[in-house]
Amino acid sequence: MEKFVTHTGSALPLRRSNVDTDQIIPAEYLKRITRHGFEDALFKAWREDPEFVLNKPEYKNATVLVAGPEFGTGSSREHAVWALMDYGFKVVLSSRYADIFRGNSGKAGLLTAEVSQDIIDKIWSLVEKQPNTQITVDLEKKQVTAGDIVAQFQIDDYVRWRLMEGLDDIGLTLRHESKITEFEKSRPSFKPATL
């Protein structure tokens, strides 16, 4: 995984709450067996509306998605994270995330920074007026800066460390392999097996 320390880019204001992962990427596109190439499926249904914010030329190169609360609810599909990243997003800002989506983001390298809805409202207003506003998200300082707006964001400390170091979870876990083996020996015999 690539290290994430700080990112600066323009923002896409998505004034919607409860953006579920079926909206981020519909099930039809989950039939692919690759890990990349999902950018065409991002917000597929909404994109059919020419007025949808993602279709507006002024937000064409946005890399920071600024969304309403309860972002990423529903299905556990990690494809939602991949679609956002394939399209070019590096960061999502929201006041509340669904647990599985947030977990998947941390694993795949998409930063989900949590700020209050009040800050989201201010950033929405700013980037709607000035779409080319550059937003800086500093993971080391846990700080987001957009014009005059400066806010601290919340992120799990362990996830932050992993993102900043670009670490692979499986590699980290395998440091404890002897403990796994030890645990396996202690499992009761009544636990079921599939084979």
Add this chain to the structure above:
Amino acid sequence: MGKTLAEKVWDAHIVHQASGEPDLLFIDLHLVHEVTSPQAFDGLRAANRKVRRPDLTLLTEDHNVPTQDIDKPIADLVSRAQVDALRNNAKEFGLKIFSLGSIDQGIVHVVGPQLGLTQPGMTVVCGDSHTSTHGAFGALAFGIGTSEVEHVLATQTLPLKPFKTMAITVNGKLPQGSTAKDIILAVIAKISTGGGQGYVLEYRGEAIRALSMEGRMTICNMSIEAGARAGMIAPDETTFEYIKGRPHAPVEKDWDDAISYWKTLKTDDDAKFDAEVIIDASTLTPFVTWGTNPGQGVSIDGVVPDPNSFTNPTEKTAAERALVYMDLKAGTKMRDIKVDTVFLGSCTNGRIEDLRVAAAILKDKKVASSVRMMVVPGSAKVAIQAEHEGLPAIFKAAGADWRSAGCSMCLGMNPDKLKPGERAASTSNRNFEGRQGPGGRTHLVSPLVAAATAITGHLSTPDEIK
């Protein structure tokens, strides 16, 4: 201080614990399906890793598979390629798979319990958010993403931050005509789609104790719709009775040992939950959704709400948007809403008891001429049991379409979809925009309401049927 059920199961699976790190938990059962796994197996191959515990891993084909002509090759070539990938991965990594046509094939969350693989006190994961279903047995069961699928395949563990705990206490007795589905829809409407974020929900109280295992699975299944990764119910005699004699249930001394352990799996009297919600079951009427998230539900005797009635501006905007998408006007009686399609099935309500109650209503009746009804059993075994009881004949005589097992129209990955603008009463779990097909509109309902609605053509309860 005592422990909650969730804490007991968690603590029994800690492989490694250190300050500032997530706990490393051992996973007792890893269920895998074709959609969220191919990239995980690719990851294993790229890193030259093996599946650590093939004996704790089970693969089944469910999301993509067609529900008719299952003896022929899958017509959709992209779906076929994905199913083939699962079969090839099973072969390469030496894993058990239930393929289309197998007597044990079906929706992953129906298959695990029916084989007796889901047992109290286990940790169960799957690359599917409805893994919460298995919590009905007192297991800690939750959905994971593809990176985590790869992690479990490689290590049989997951690093996790402890959850908070929330008690959902459902007191009293459910009135006639109300079901487990109505309990969970009422819970979600009460705590909202984000209310359970960060929590494991434990359902308790008289109304929960009175439910069958299948009813309990329906409730735990939709925990994720309230934002909770997992929902649990403490095991009791109902649980033990359900498991006993199933193919993977413990036997002889193991059964006795298991029972002694399972009986310890309940929240201690002096344990503390981080939050508690109390619901009176005796007041519950059948619940139906009007909007585009599962929290947007009301009693079937209610009306489509006025967006202006929401004080929270985010909820107001969401309601306005939902009414446009659903093509509904505020104030419309829920019972006046006409549907084109009725879907009976899914990991929420595709089990034998669901089919039985629906068939009892449809017996000697006809599905309205304006409605197509699709009945999709949750597994091949459920289908066989239904055949044994003569249920398909009842559905077919009523004019419903009886299909083979799979996820089907719950998410429309196979050809079973709503057309744009079509409106469904669905026993599934999500009423998201386009969930059942692009432009389709979904009202979540119980199997009883689904069957009655199929007959009248508008959202109905069985007492309307003469």
